[in-house]
Amino acid sequence: MFRLxxxxxxxxxxLFEGIGRYVELxxxxxxxxxxxxxxINLIVDQIYQIGILSIPIVILTSLFSGMxxxxxxxxxxxxxxxPNWFVGSIVGxxxxxxxxxxxxxxxxxxxxxxxxxxxxxxMRVTDQIDALESLSFDPVSFLILPRVLAAVIMFPxxxxxxxxxxxxxxxxxxxxxxxxxxxxxxxxxxSWFRPWDAWFGLIKGLFFGLAITSIACYQGYFTKGGAQGxxxxxxxxxxxxxxxxxxxxxxxxxxxx
Amino acid sequence: MIEVKNLSxxxxxxxxxxxINFAITQGQxxxxxxxxxxxxxxxxxxxxxxxxxxxxxxxxxxxxxNSMNFRQLQNIRSQIGMVFQFGALFxxxxxxxxxxxxxxxxxxxxxxxxxxxxxxxxxxxxxxxTEELMPSELSGGMKKRIGIARAIAIQPSYLFYDEPTTGLDxxxxxxxxxxxxxxxxxxxxxxxIITHEMRTVNEVADRVLMLHNGxxxxxxxxxxxxxxxxxxxxxxxxxxxxxx
Numbered sequence: 084m085f086r087l088x089x090x091x092x093x094x095x096x097x098l099f100e101g102i103g104r105y106v107e108l109x110x111x112x113x114x115x116x117x118x119x120x121x122x123i124n125l126i127v128d129q130i131y132q133i134g135i136l137s138i139p140i141v142i143l144t145s146l147f148s149g150m151x152x153x154x155x156x157x158x159x160x161x162x163x164x165x166p167n168w169f170v171g172s173i174v175g176x177x178x179x180x181x182x183x184x185x186x187x188x189x190x191x192x193x194x195x196x197x198x199x200x201x202x203x204x205x206m207r208v209t210d211q212i213d214a215l216e217s218l219s220f221d222p223v224s225f226l227i228l229p230r231v232l233a234a235v236i237m238f239p240x241x242x243x244x245x246x247x248x249x250x251x252x253x254x255x256x257x258x259x260x261x262x263x264x265x266x267x268x269x270x271x272x273x274s275w276f277r278p279w280d281a282w283f284g285l286i287k288g289l290f291f292g293l294a295i296t297s298i299a300c301y302q303g304y305f306t307k308g309g310a311q312g313x314x315x316x317x318x319x320x321x322x323x324x325x326x327x328x329x330x331x332x333x334x335x336x337x338x339x340x
Numbered sequence: 341m342i343e344v345k346n347l348s349x350x351x352x353x354x355x356x357x358x359x360i361n362f363a364i365t366q367g368q369x370x371x372x373x374x375x376x377x378x379x380x381x382x383x384x385x386x387x388x389x390x391x392x393x394x395x396x397x398x399x400x401x402x403x404x405x406n407s408m409n410f411r412q413l414q415n416i417r418s419q420i421g422m423v424f425q426f427g428a429l430f431x432x433x434x435x436x437x438x439x440x441x442x443x444x445x446x447x448x449x450x451x452x453x454x455x456x457x458x459x460x461x462x463x464x465x466x467x468x469x470t471e472e473l474m475p476s477e478l479s480g481g482m483k484k485r486i487g488i489a490r491a492i493a494i495q496p497s498y499l500f501y502d503e504p505t506t507g508l509d510x511x512x513x514x515x516x517x518x519x520x521x522x523x524x525x526x527x528x529x530x531x532x533i534i535t536h537e538m539r540t541v542n543e544v545a546d547r548v549l550m551l552h553n554g555x556x557x558x559x560x561x562x563x564x565x566x567x568x569x570x571x572x573x574x575x576x577x578x579x580x581x582x583x584x
Contacts (some may be wrong), residue, residue: 205431213390216430218442218490219414 105301108223112231112297113222115117133195133230133296134237144190145245148182148266149174157261167263171271174253179280183245185332187238188291192324196299200320203303210303227300231293232329238292239285239317246284287335294327326327341365342387342498347396348554349382356382358554360396364547366497369524370564371530371541374551381425381567383551384500387532388420389413400498411466418446420498420530421491425506425582427483429475434469435462439490444496461489465519466559481512488519499523501533505540513515515545538577541565 119126136310159165191327203226206212250272257263302323304315347360357380364370373381374440385391387398398405400416409415429438436569439458449457462468465485468541473482484504501520505513521544524531533544540547541562549564550558550573558565558573565577575583 146520154373209426209431210424210428211430213385214422214424216390217388217420217422219417219445220441221380 088246089295094138096240100128101219102128104305106336107216108227108301108304109297111223112227115221115228118224119232120323122151122239125225125231125330128228128235129233132198132251133191133233134240137191137194137237137241140190141187141195141241141245144186145183145247145249146252148186148245149178149254150256152182152249152254153253157257167261168267170263170270171235171251171268171273172255172275173271174257174268175250175272176275176280178253179246179284179338181332183249184242184287184291185328187241187245187288188295189325190330191238191241191292192271192321195234196295196320196324197317199296199299200303200306200317201313201332203227203300204306204316207306208309208312227297227304230300230334231296234292234296235289238288242284246281255310276321283339285336286339287332290331291328294331297326298324318339341399341401342532343397343399343402344387345399346395347386347393349379349386349391349393351363351379355554357386357393357551360551360554360556362549362559363557364372364530364532366530368547369520369529369533370474370549371533371535371545371547371548371549372551373535373538374477375576376536378551379554380551381502383525384502384532384534386424388417388500391480397561404567418494419496420500421496422495423499423501423504424485425503426480427456427475427478427487429467429478429483429486432477434471435467435478435486438475438486439493442490442494457493461493462486464492465489465524479574481508481515484508484516484518488516492523498530499529499531501535503532503536512541513537513539515521516540522543538579 152174153170156170157167160167160169203212206226210224212222215225254265254268257268258265299320302320306316308311308315342364344362345358347357349357351539358575369432372383374380377498382391386393387400387414389408392406396406401419404418405413405416429435430441433441436458439456439461443454458471459468462470465488467482467489470478470482470486475486478486488501488504499520500547502518505516508516517540520533520540522533524544531544532567533540536543545562548562549556549559550565552572557570558568560568565573568574571583575581
């Protein structure tokens with residue numbers, strides 16, 4: 084009975100403790116921001132790991148996202164009341180505003196978030212983080228700052244790539260599956276296009292990158308309990324990041340649109 | 341000199357260390373022994389400032405380390421070489437990079453001097469020609485030796501060993517014990533060795549501290565511990581589980 088009453092309270096306490104530790108870790112990271120030049124090699128390495136190596140999977144997912152949007156738009160337009168060239172508008176706006184940043188973030192949660200947590204978590208449970216500290220390195224500057232900075236730089240660039248290939252996928256399907264010419268598709272694309280929509284997608288990418296890598300670093304940094312602990316932290320990263328992404332998606336839309 | 345006064349540490353409701361007091365003079369080799377989970381590693385991590393005690397003070401070279409900020413701790417840590425239980429080598433770096441990382445951070449040596457120091461450190465632990473190997477290519481004993489090489493490369497005044505011989509075969513235990521003795525005698529460093537192995541205690545330590553239930557129950561030389569009446573101490577040194 085007592086357990087039933089107290090377990091939600093304990094969960095709430097654990098949640099606030101976790102938020103407190105996360106904020107504390109982020110403050111430490113932002114404090115070390117001005118020493119970024121000391122870690123330039125690590126930042127470049129992370130830009131390669133997080134950004135460059137993720138380009139193929141981002142191209143693949145964005146291409147298919149654009150293609151399926153085109154197919155579904157065509158299905159909606161079967162009634163004939165909406166002109167076919169509208170498919171360009173639908174694909175363009177969907178990709179720029181939602182699909183490119185969202186799909187990129189979800190794919191990167193699995194690819195980058197899980198990897199970062201597993202790496203840092205393993206370092207924690209095998210005393211490598213303590214070893215870093217004993218060698219006078221600040222683990223936050225050494226491990227977390229380069230990853231978060233690399234993500235903040237690379238996520239918007241990945242979103243640009245996703246925008247491009249999403250629209251290319253939509254165009255390809257529209258030409259092949261519907262009787263839409265490329266000129267009509269581009270007419271649709273341009274008719275509803277507002278530059279702010281593209282900027283909005285990039286801003287979302289930046290926030291998603293910050294959220295995914297900071298959550299992943301936090302989960303890895305506070306991992307406990309050997310291999311099982313690393314597994315739990317990695318799962319937590321994926322789950323919490325996905326929730327954070329949908330929350331941020333909504334709030335950024337409310338604030339910026 | 342290391343001085344620990346009234347040190348206590350607990351995690352939640354579980355008290356790990358309670359009112360610990362001891363001092364280690366320059367050049368001593370002190371073994372800290374005790375059953376698993378008694379708080380030996382926590383004590384060692386407190387000494388290097390990796391864990392902050394709840395109560396009590398720790399002085400290293402007459403400097404209070406509890407209240408030090410990260411930069412002040414860096415100065416103290418540059419004099420302490422720490423050997424972790426499983427080596428704690430950085431997975432993503434080669435042996436050479438593992439050792440040179442600390443030298444780049446803590447010394448003003450140029451690249452050639454660092455390369456020479458890495459070579460000499462590896463030679464000291466009998467691990468020449470392993471510079472380009474990754475930690476995943478090393479056995480447990482090799483990792484521990486490289487961990488020692490990394491610790492001695494900065495030429496510290498203090499060497500802290502966290503279970504340096506646990507899980508090794510008898511020949512490797514002897515080899516590690518000889519290394520500890522070698523650095524102890526030749527470079528007159530102050531050594532603190534966390535261990536379960538009475539063989540290591542007998543071969544390397546000038547003094548033994550035994551922890552039990554968070555307190556020190558024996559503080560003396562390794563010869564006299566055999567005559568100690570405390571059944572917990574006797575049980576530990578004989579390894580007889582029926583004694584207590």
